[in-house]
Every structure is written in C-alpha cells, then in structure tokens.
Amino acid sequence: MISALTGELTQVEETRISLRSGPFVFELLIPAADVETLRAQIGSEITLHTIFYLEGTAGGGNLDPKLIAFLRPQDKQFFNLFTTVKGIGPKTALRALSAPVGEIAQAIESKDTRALIQLDGIGKRTAELIIAELSGKTQKFATAAVGAAIAGHNNRHTQNEEDALSAMTALGERRPDAERLLERVKTQHKDLKTTDALLREMLRIRSTGK
Secondary structure, eight states: OOEEEEEEEEEEEEEEEEEEEEEEEEEEEEOOOGGHHHTTTTTTEEEEEEEEEESSSSTTTEEEEEEEEEEEEEHHHHHHHTSSTTTTHHHHHHHHSSSOOOHHHHHTTTOOOHHHHHHSSHHHHHHHHHHHHHHSSSSHHHHHHHHHHHHHHTTTTHHHHHHHHHHHHHHOOOOHHHHHHHHHHHHHHHTTTHHHHHEEEHHHHHHHHH
16 A cells, blocks of 8 residues: 655646656646645655545446545545545545645534535535534644644745735635635746735736636
8 A cells, every 4th residue: 555655746737746756657646725836846855645546446347546645644634534425435525625625624614515515526415414424523624724824824925925815815715725826926926026916917817727
C-alpha cells in the first residue's frame, strides 16, 4: 500500500498532477481545492499523502488503479470519513472536495445544507445524508481549519493582499475562492503589489478563467 509519496512536482492540471519520485513518474488525482497551491510548487520537492483505490467494476474486468493525493494528512483522514457516507465513493468524494476540507467540515457541523449543495456532485438529498451521518464526527477538521485560517490571515498576506481579498469577498466571492484567485495572481504576476493591481487581475481571472 502506498500511503505517501515524496518527489518533484512536475505538472499540475485541473484534476491531476505528475510527481517524479526516483525513476518513476506517478499520476495522482487531486482535490480541486488544492490546484492553485500545488501550481505554486511546481519544480519543488513535496510529500503527498495518498489513497489507493480501484475504479470500475470487478465483474466486467474493467478495474483501473488510481492514486488520490492530499497535501495534508488531515485531508486524507477527512476523505476516508467522507466516503463512509452511503452512496459516496472515492470518485464522488474527490469531486466534492472543490472546497477546502475545513470549510466542508464547518458546513457539516453547522448543518448548512445550502453550503454542501454548492459542492460539485452533491445534491440536496445527499447533503442531508452527509449531515445526518457525519454531524458531530467532523469537529476536529472544522476546528483545525479555523486555527489555520487565523494563522494564515495573520502571517500569510501583506496588507495590500488582505485588502484585495476583502474587496473580493465584498463582491460576493467566498473567502477560499478569493484566496485561490490571489494565489494565481501571485504566481503569474509577481510584480503586482498594489491593492488595485491585485484586485483587477483577480477579477480578470474570475471572469475569463485564465
């Protein structure tokens, strides 16, 4: 069983990455919430926490081995818990992680059905089932997210970056989505420093997707 991999991150796509470890290059599936963070680390050596599963049906002899990679061990733990919900397999769970684990856990603990149905592949009935089966079991993930958010807000961004994030949230953007937009801007345009310049580029990326 491969529980973790360390190697050079060589490529990041929307749903998968390539990691060179020794003489091997591994293709790993990733949560959408981690894409921008990983893009900023292309060329670096990183350690990813992995889950192995077989996609397909055994009866048809059409099983395809897959590795899912997570930046943090707690995200892997949450994923394992999430897939205990009836009807949520690894493929569905991976799609649902279009938002950070801490945000999903907070929605579960606050019984926020509306927030859960914003996740890719999660409908109203599934959201209600997730809350019924996991409420009270995801508190540690929600608590960890709050602590990380406080630390991140205090140390991660300059004042101009924080002002740009605040402007985006005032325009209706969720904070995690605004964070991802800012990371893209910082990766692609290291010369942009003022609040106005950062905000304009974040808005451009949001509207064009590029």
